[in-house]
Amino acid sequence: MGQNLAIQDTPDNHSGINQTEETGYETLAAKAQDGNWNLSILVQGVTCALCIQKIESALNARQEVKTARLNFSAKRLYIEWEGDAASANDFIKIVENLGYGVQPYDEKSLEEGTKSEERFLLLCLGVAGFAMGNVMLLSVGIWSTTAETMGMGTRELLHWISALIAMPTIAFSGRPFFRSALKVLRTGHTNMDVPISLALILASGASLFETINGGEHVYFDSAVMLTFFLLIGRYLDFKARDHARSSAHNLLQSFQGFATVLQNDQTKRVLIRDLKEGMMVKIAAGEKFPVDGIIKSGASTVDTSLVTGETLPREIKIGQEVFAGTMNIAAPVTLTVSKAADDSLLSDIVRLMDKAGQAQASYVRLADKAARLYTPVVHTMSGATFLGWIFLGGIIWQDALMIAITVLIITCPCALGLAVPVVQVLATSKLIKKGVFVKSGDALERLSAIDTAIFDKTGTLTEGELKLKNVPDKKAFQLAASLASHSLHPLSKALTKAYEGQLLQLDDIQEHEGQGLSAIYEGQTIKLGSRTWCGDKGAKPSGFVELWLNIDDSKYCCFYFEDTLRSDAKNVINHLKSANIKSFLVSGDRREVAERIGQEAGIEKIYAEQTPLQKYKILENLQKEEHKVLMVGDGLNDAPVLKSAYVSIAPGTAIDMAQNAADIIFTGDKLGPVYEIYKTARKTQNLVKQNFALAILYNIIAIPLAIMGYVTPFIAALAMSGSSLLVIANSFRLKLGT
Numbered sequence: 006m007g008q009n010l011a012i013q014d015t016p017d018n019h020s021g022i023n024q025t026e027e028t029g030y031e032t033l034a035a036k037a038q039d040g041n042w043n044l045s046i047l048v049q050g051v052t053c054a055l056c057i058q059k060i061e062s063a064l065n066a067r068q069e070v071k072t073a074r075l076n077f078s079a080k081r082l083y084i085e086w087e088g089d090a091a092s093a094n095d096f097i098k099i100v101e102n103l104g105y106g107v108q109p110y111d112e113k114s115l116e117e118g119t120k121s122e123e124r125f126l127l128l129c130l131g132v133a134g135f136a137m138g139n140v141m142l143l144s145v146g147i148w149s150t151t152a153e154t155m156g157m158g159t160r161e162l163l164h165w166i167s168a169l170i171a172m173p174t175i176a177f178s179g180r181p182f183f184r185s186a187l188k189v190l191r192t193g194h195t196n197m198d199v200p201i202s203l204a205l206i207l208a209s210g211a212s213l214f215e216t217i218n219g220g221e222h223v224y225f226d227s228a229v230m231l232t233f234f235l236l237i238g239r240y241l242d243f244k245a246r247d248h249a250r251s252s253a254h255n256l257l258q259s260f261q262g263f264a265t266v267l268q269n270d271q272t273k274r275v276l277i278r279d280l281k282e283g284m285m286v287k288i289a290a291g292e293k294f295p296v297d298g299i300i301k302s303g304a305s306t307v308d309t310s311l312v313t314g315e316t317l318p319r320e321i322k323i324g325q326e327v328f329a330g331t332m333n334i335a336a337p338v339t340l341t342v343s344k345a346a347d348d349s350l351l352s353d354i355v356r357l358m359d360k361a362g363q364a365q366a367s368y369v370r371l372a373d374k375a376a377r378l379y380t381p382v383v384h385t386m387s388g389a390t391f392l393g394w395i396f397l398g399g400i401i402w403q404d405a406l407m408i409a410i411t412v413l414i415i416t417c418p419c420a421l422g423l424a425v426p427v428v429q430v431l432a433t434s435k436l437i438k439k440g441v442f443v444k445s446g447d448a449l450e451r452l453s454a455i456d457t458a459i460f461d462k463t464g465t466l467t468e469g470e471l472k473l474k475n476v477p478d479k480k481a482f483q484l485a486a487s488l489a490s491h492s493l494h495p496l497s498k499a500l501t502k503a504y505e506g507q508l509l510q511l512d513d514i515q516e517h518e519g520q521g522l523s524a525i526y527e528g529q530t531i532k533l534g535s536r537t538w539c540g541d542k543g544a545k546p547s548g549f550v551e552l553w554l555n556i557d558d559s560k561y562c563c564f565y566f567e568d569t570l571r572s573d574a575k576n577v578i579n580h581l582k583s584a585n586i587k588s589f590l591v592s593g594d595r596r597e598v599a600e601r602i603g604q605e606a607g608i609e610k611i612y613a614e615q616t617p618l619q620k621y622k623i624l625e626n627l628q629k630e631e632h633k634v635l636m637v638g639d640g641l642n643d644a645p646v647l648k649s650a651y652v653s654i655a656p657g658t659a660i661d662m663a664q665n666a667a668d669i670i671f672t673g674d675k676l677g678p679v680y681e682i683y684k685t686a687r688k689t690q691n692l693v694k695q696n697f698a699l700a701i702l703y704n705i706i707a708i709p710l711a712i713m714g715y716v717t718p719f720i721a722a723l724a725m726s727g728s729s730l731l732v733i734a735n736s737f738r739l740k741l742g743t
Contacts, residue, residue, distance in 0.1 A: 030097050031090035033109055041071060043085040044093050049106030049118065050185060051080050056105070063099050070096070104188035126240045129178040133233040136174035137226075143167050144226040157219070164216045164223050171225035175209050178232050181239060200383055200413040205232060207410050211403060224407060227717060231414065235725070264295045267339060284342045288333045296329050296342050303338035307331050387412040390712050408714045415711045415721035416704065428696065428736045432689045435740060440657070440672035441682055448668035450693075451652040452686040454633050458581055459624065459646065461638035462592035462602050464658055467568040468674060469639070471495060473503035474549060474565040481562040485554045487511055488522050488533045496552045497522070497533070499566055521553075529557045536563075546597050570605050571676040578607045580680045586635075591620050591646075621645050637679060639663050654679055685739075692739055696732045703728040 034042045051057065057075045064073035064084060069092060072085040084096050100107050143163050182205065185198040208228040215223045263274040267285040277295040280286065285301060288294055294307070304322040308331060321327060327340060391409035394400050433443045443449065460466050476482050486504035489497035491514050511524040511531070521534015532539035532555040540553030541561040549565040556562075578588050590603040591612045599613035612623060624646050627634050636643070636650035639659035647653040647666040655667035664670055671678035707724050710716050716724070 030093040030109075034090040034093045036090075037085075041085050041087055042090050042093070043083065044096070046082050046084075046097070046100075047108050047118070048075060048080050048082045048100060049108070050188060051075065051105065059103060060100055060105065063103060064096060067096070067099075102192050104190075104192045122243065123240075126181060126236065126243060129181060130233070130236040130240055132174060133178035133229065133236055136170050136178075137229045137233045140167050140170050140226050140229045143170075161216070161219060164225075167223070167225040168213055168216050171229050172209060172213065174229055175205055175232055178236060179205050182235070200387070200416075201235060204410045204413040207406060211406055215403065220403070227407075231721075235414075265289075280342050282342055282344060285339055286342060287337065287339050289337050290333055290335055292333050294327050294329055294331050294333060294340070297344040298327055298340035298342045300325050300327060301339045301341050303336060305333055305335040305338050308334055383413065383416045386416065386708070386712070394714070404714075407717075408711070411711045411714075411716050411721045412708070415707045415716060415725055428689055428692045428739060431736055431739050432685055436682060436685060439678060439681060441678050442670045443668070444670065445668040448652055449682075449686040449689050451633070451668070452635065452683055453690040455586060455635045455651060455683075457587050457589070457627055457632040458635040458637065459589045459591050459627075459650070460606075460608070461640060461643050462590060462594055462599055463568055464639040465637055465656060466574050466590065466602055466606055466676065467570055469568065469658060471499040471550060471566040471568055473500060474567050477562045477564070481554055481556075481560075482564075483507075483509060484526065484531055484556070485533055485552070485562070485564060487526075488514070488524050488531055489552075491524075492516065492522055496550065496566060500552060500564060531556055546595075549601075550598060568602075570602060571674065574606045574676045577676045577680045581683070582607075584683070586683075589623070591615055591623055593620075617643075617645055621649065624649060635683075654682065688739055692736055695735055699731055699735065700728060703731075 030044065030046070033046075034044045036042055048060065051060075060075055060082065061073050064070050067086070069086045069088045070084065071087060072083065073096075075082045082100070084093075086092055086096070097107050143166060179202065182198045182202045186202040190199065205228060208224055208231065212223045212225050212228060214220075264277050264280055265272050265287045266275045266280070267287055272287065275284075280296050286295065286298065290305070300321055300323050302323060304320070307321050307327060321338070326343070387409045390412050391405050394405035394408055395402055398405070429449075432449055436443060463469055482504060483506060486501050486506075487509040488511060489500040490508055491511075492498075509526060511526050514522065514524040516522055517534070517538070520538040521532060523530060523532045525531070532553075534540075534553060536542065536544075536551055536553055538553075539555035540551065540563065544561075544563065547563075547565060549567050552564045552566065554562040554564070581588055587610070588608045589610045589612065590599060590606070590608045592599040592602075593615055594613060596613035600611055603609075603611040612619075615623070620643070624634060624636065628651075633651040636646045636653040637655070638647055638653075639656050640663060643655075643659075644663050644666045647655060647663055652669075653667045654669045654671060655663045657664075657670055657672035659667070659670075669682060671682065703724070707716070707721075707728075711721060
């Protein structure tokens with residue numbers, strides 16, 4: 006990958022800016038099925054919502070760009086565009102010209118960059134803390150007595166000692182802010198670190214000016230404390246974002262290391278990332294499955310909690326599918342790789358997480374607008390405050406400058422910028438541990454507002470597996486199973502699976518399309534199929550799926566099958582009712598079957614024998630009545646409704662088209678995740694609203710106090726950092742379940 010990049014070193018490469026002549030990023034672009042290109046890159050230097058808004062706006066302004074979203078936690082920029090792959094290089098230059106570093110995205114680079122950034126922040130924080138302690142000791146002596154008592158010479162000496170401690174400290178520990186501000190200013194742009202840097206420079210510069218001229222307005226203590234508390238806020242913000250990112254991306258640790266590949270009766274160790282489809286891999290007891298595959302030999306039990314959220318181990322045997330990240334518990338097995346590591350379910354999970362983080366909810370758009378207004382507003386307010394206090398307040402310029410500096414510091418969009426991303430990442434991380442994958446970033450926002458839920462029957466409300474309910478006659482059972490063994494029809498397979506005895510030898514076996522099977526046994530014609538073809542047409546209709554056996558048109562036997570309701574389906578419907586959400590059952594099955602399942606689940610409104618078009622019409626009518634509809638389904642006939650509903654959920658057993666159309670996917674054999682997702686969505690939106698309220702309330706209170714001169718610079722630094730930490734702490738209530 007690195008050979009495709011021709012990056013020229015510049016004096017500022019150490020700060021993360023890579024000026025490129027011919028980046029070769031088009032080789033990293035991937036082409037989607039719809040013909041569009043997409044690229045994921047790692048962006049360095051992103052510190053706030055303003056950075057995100059600036060990068061996204063610059064890219065989205067390009068006509069060919071369909072989507073440009075920057076994941077705040079992972080620093081991953083996803084770009085999708087029309088045209089050709091070469092446009093990738095233009096997009097990279099746009100980001101670099103804004104003052105940000107760019108490199109190909111991979112977990113190792115991100116991990117190394119994260120550790121390096123943490124060490125850098127801790128070093129700056131440590132130096133600032135040590136200097137603050139010493140400067141404050143000197144300041145106690147200066148501020149606790151008068152110049153006449155202390156003596157002018159002593160006071161000036163203490164001021165110069167404070168300057169010798171403070172000036173190098175601010176120059177060294179202020180680098181996280183200075184570097185960021187310098188990079189964007191070089192490109193003619195700005196970010197939140199510009200006013201912070203300006204405040205630090207003005208506070209320390211004005212103090213040095215007063216020291217040189219023997220003045221009394223020296224604020225080295227405030228400048229160093231300001232640096233210290235700003236760094237505390239920056240470090241804690243960094244740790245919170247890193248924690249949120251790692252909660253999802255730690256899943257990829259399963260791809261680290263080697264796997265034992267079986268080839269020509271020989272075993273060899275191969276990097277997990279190099280495993281290809283069709284390879285044979287041996288998995289010892291206690292090892293994790295490195296890729297998705299099919300069990301070729303052996304039997305064991307597997308812990309699927311990492312992927313599906315199920316706590317009970319699952320039995321596996323030859324022919325069954327296993328997924329990357331699950332743990333082999335009991336015995337060694339051999340599997341055939343069905344998907345390479347990059348295409349496994351585990352990789353899909355991480356991609357879904359990233360996609361969810363990139364999508365825009367309405368609150369994200371609101372935060373973006375606030376960030377866009379930040380720079381002109383804060384500088385205007387600070388300048389107006391300075392001039393107002395001099396010309397209207399009648400105070401000296403040194404005091405007016407400190408008040409203006411306070412306004413620069415205390416006004417910050419960080420809390421607004423953090424209000425959504427932290428909650429969003431924590432919510433999707435929490436759900437993923439329960440086997441729920443959120444594909445769309447605003448899916449939870451939409452889900453929290455639903456008032457109606459439409460459920461499909463087979464495979465959604467029910468387990469999706471037909472089971473034989475009765476055995477009318479042992480001999481008839483043997484005949485039916487013997488004939489059914491020659492068909493791949495779901496009912497035939499279910500009947501054969503239920504029979505455990507010896508099968509009979511039949512003659513002249515024929516399959517009649519859409520009707521059933523026929524054969525000859527001991528001179529008698531045997532038929533197995535639908536009621537209309539070979540059943541007793543006078544029999545009373547049942548509420549079950551039927552398969553009829555006809556022997557020489559003289560004896561009729563009916564085998565009843567039922568698709569069992571999911572064990573917790575009734576509880577889910579009751580919970581939705583208690584939340585004032587009306588539930589509908591819309592199915593293509595016979596009315597008797599649909600009504601039985603609907604009544605068992607506690608659903609009052611049932612639509613049976615519905616075609617895909619009729620299902621869509623039901624949704625359309627509900628939408629015309631201004632209902633916000635959740636669709637839960639798994640089949641091909643559900644796909645149009647899943648795509649068109651206000652929000653949609655599909656089980657992990659759904660066909661690919663249904664999963665692609667759905668906003669959220671859940672795994673396991675229970676329906677409970679549907680209500681759990683809804684509860685999490687409501688909690689998430691409540692926390693987002695609370696975060697916005699906290700951020701807005703902070704600015705409403707803090708800014709006027711700063712303008713009126715009631716706040717010192719280091720108190721402003723505490724308040725600014727505190728507002729961000731308050732939003733983060735409130736967001737983590739989602740993880741704690743409070």
